[in-house]
Amino acid sequence: MEAVTDRRLHAGGSTDDRLSALPDDLLHRILSFLPCQRTVQTTVLSKRWQKIEDLVTNFLIFHNAPVLDAFRIAMDGVIADDWLPAINRWVRRGILGCPSVLEIEFFDTGIPNPPFGDTIRPGPFELPDIGSSSSSRLKKLSLVGVSLGSSFAELLRSGCPVLEDLHLEDCCTEFNHIQSHTLKKLTIHICYRHSVGTLLIKAPALVKLVLDPDLSMPEYTQKNEFSLADGSTNSLVDAWVVFPNDMSPRSRVMLLGSLSNVTKLELTACFSAELMLDNELGRFPIFSNMRTLWLRGCVFGNRDGKCSTLDIFLQKTPNLKKLTLEHQRPCCCKNTFQEAGRKKRKDKTSSRALHCPDQKAFQCPNLKLIEIIYEARYTDDHHELQLFQVMRGLWRNLQQATFTVTKI
Amino acid sequence: MAATTADGSKVVGGGEKSNVDEESKMITLFSSDGERFEVTQEAAAMSQTIHHMMEDGCVDDEGVHLPNVGSSILAMVIEYCNRHVASPDEKEDIRSFDAGFVNVEHHTLFDIIRAANYLDVKELMDLCCQTVADSIKSKSVEEIRELFGIVNDFTPEEEAEIRKENQWAFE
Secondary structure, eight states: OOOOOOOSOTTTTOOOOOTTTHHHHHHHHTTTSSSSHHHHHHHGGHHHHHHHHHHHHHTTTSSOOOSSSSSEEEEEEEOOOOOOHHHHHHHHHHHOOOOSSSEEEEEOOOOOOOTTTTTOOOOBBBOOOOTTTTTTTTOOOEEOOOEOHHHHHHOOOOOOOOHHHHEESSSSEEEEEEEOOOOOOEESSEESSSSSSSSEEEEEOEEEEEEEOSSSOOTOOOOOOEOOOTTSSSSSEEEEEEOTTSSOOHHHHHHHHTTTSSSSEEEEEEETOOOSGGGGGGGGGOOOTOOEEEEEEEEEEETTOEEEEEEEHHOTTTOOOOOHHHHHHHOGSSSHHHHHHHHHHHHHOOOOOEEEEOOOOOOTTTOEEEEEEOOOGGGOOHHHHHHHHHHHHHHHOOSEEEEEEEOO | OOOOOTHHHHOOSOOOOHHHHHHOEEOOOOOOOOOEEEEEHHHHHHHHHHHHHHHOOOSSSOOOETTTTOOHHHHHHHHHHHHHHTTOOOOHHHHHHHHHHHOOOOHHHHHHHHHHHHHHHHHHHHHHHHHHHHHHTOOOOOHHHHHHTOOOOOOOOOOOHHHHGGOOOOO
């Protein structure tokens, strides 16, 4: 880092280069305010700057590779091929730093989903192998837009002894199980699985679960089945789950069964569709710990004459304190089969009281707060009518409760 | 100069503090060339270096000697700190103050950076580094060399090699 000795002076003497005379750490700091492309361009200013930029790129302040507390790389947009070597370099260096928090996030890579079949959506970034020596301190791992091979499952199982928080979003995966003894929080958000079959989650310490496969491409025929191994949900308190339209009713009931201990459940699904087969109703679990329930989706549609999901839930949540019904744009109802059914139902606007096969009224003595949220532009007259019918049905049983209706 | 003598306490007393004693507690700073500056403890505490000294009880009645900071630069740093503790919530005013503050010659800016680094005044460091980065951001490599007087000690071959290695950045 000493002053360059073979410097060629400009004829006539230029101004003192007091910028380059600043100590390394200050130059380093200035460079950190530049976007990375500009930082790399400074390598060409002079030899001194090349050294500084190397410091920035390699994260080596002195001779020893430091142990990192956290490493995060986040990029937006399509990644050009010639950027990949640089990005790979940075990611590898970050991983080598044995971080406690590792976040590798590529958003909006813009690669369109294949419409049919089981072709993998090409993962824009293949995660380099994380050796178990690099993951020994890993507590939080967040991967967005990354392609994960089958060795990832093994890494989770045996290479991450202190992992507590795993976030997988928009990833392309090839494994069938997620296993970790220490995992407390798991988020799976719109991931594309190359392998067929059920994704088994085995995480006995799990406290919070977010499961959200892709709902926006109903034509995508990939099967999205999840299951939680026995014992994985003993500590589970908070679950946020989306039921994809193609999830089998049996899997849904089984998944709900695994969630039966939770205190708080947020469930997004098309509730007007056949969520539950009649012969599965008997297996619908009782959620004795549930205090908060949030149902999001086509909440106000229902199958005429049949028990609605809301009815069932209210029967099975005796200790419920707060209920939120959020009626969302009925994307599933875009499906022509259901459109036809909907048109048919529109004619039968007879009063839709809450009722169950055996007409038993539900008992939720602690249910004091009911919120109803709906988007005006996606709710037609038919839905609004059903909304009020649902409210009336609820009100009959819950006259002590507070209702809030929000139209957004 | 921005903060000298007993007047300092009046300027800084922004009326937000309930403890009157705290407001008027002054501390003396000495620049490298022996000039004396009186500042409120609150303003001085913006410098983590001085703050830690105060906490550790290393500040005696005489004051704090800052052998690394010259008087003109110290005056500017004090001006910055005074302004920022006076009315921290008036974002618009502070923004225009900051903009005016960094509108100085580059070598002054670098001296402030060194001083802010030594005194560990994070906000001032960030402000000045951002300013330098902004003047680099919009310029080509040649223009940067020109502006700061950086001498290019690469041979043309060496420079071409580096540009090629990191081609993606030079597009």
